[in-house]
Ligand SMILES: Nc1nc2c(ncn2[C@@H]2O[C@H](COP(=O)(O)OP(=O)(O)OP(=O)(O)O)[C@@H](O)[C@H]2O)c(=O)[nH]1
């Protein structure tokens with residue numbers, strides 16, 4: 001039996017959470033086309049024949065601008081210190097710059113065994129893969145590189161096999177029935193945030209957090225869920241609510257449908273929007289709204 005923790009790290013928006021979900025076979029982490037989607041370290045467990053891979057999804061690396069992003073970057077640093085393996089995710093479709101080389105080198109030669117998942121190969125010219133791999137070699141990257149597409153499932157089983165073989169021998173680290181370390185309540189808040197990230201433009205979604213005020217299942221098996229969407233500015237609140245409440249209604253309906261799928265039950269959802277000025281720079285609010 002082989003088992004181990006695998007940190008999944010890389011630039012913001014590289015495709016880490018999508019890859020973790022595909023490797024685990026269940027959606028444990030939300031995904032959006034916007035950078036800074038993942039804010040926490042999130043565990044996703046894959047049980048295979050004679051192996052257990054415990055993936056740790058992490059916030060994407062980028063230049064920090066608030067106390068919240070400082071904490072997110074600290075999360076990455078903490079996670080990589082304590083794992084058996086680092087899987088560095090690179091967005092192949094985004095090209096390969098000197099800054100990419102530097103970051104990749106940092107995480108693939110820090111003393112922990114590592115590999116690169118070169119992802120999004122489904123939306124880029126195939127010939128770029130070889131030239132980028134050459135550039136990686138020229139920049140001193142010496143670990144295994146796996147071109148994959150999480151969206152299409154290309155090369156995923158090859159990557160899984162490689163990771164399983166790279167784990168140390170040992171017993172299971174998690175019970176068989178555990179897929180994630182996060183609670184249903186956490187996932188509900190994340191589903192709401194995912195729908196906001198998908199629906200709204202620019203700065204609005206980045207300043208949004210979701211607080212769960214009520215999460216109860218009644219005697220009829222219906223979940224009664226009450227959420228606050230917390231935003232940073234009154235004009236963001238107006239955008240989130242929209243004309244005649246239309247935007248909020250639309251995003252809430254999408255979130256409710258997703259929550260029903262996730263919980264396997266009917267959901268009665270009520271949502272309010274409130275403003276907490278500059279909450280991303282206030283430790284106590286960050287602790288209660290994000291790092292819970
Ligand atoms: N075409 C294509 N798109 C992908 C693939 N993997 C991820 N994406 C898209 O890339 C975007 C970012 O994906 P995420 O999985 O949220 O990226 P992330 O690295 O977790 O992002 P952060 O949490 O913000 O750091 C989303 O729009 C995904 O649908 C892939 O293999 N192919």
Ligand SMILES: [Mg+2]
Pocket residue numbers: 016017018029030031037038057058059060
């Ligand atoms: Mg993510």
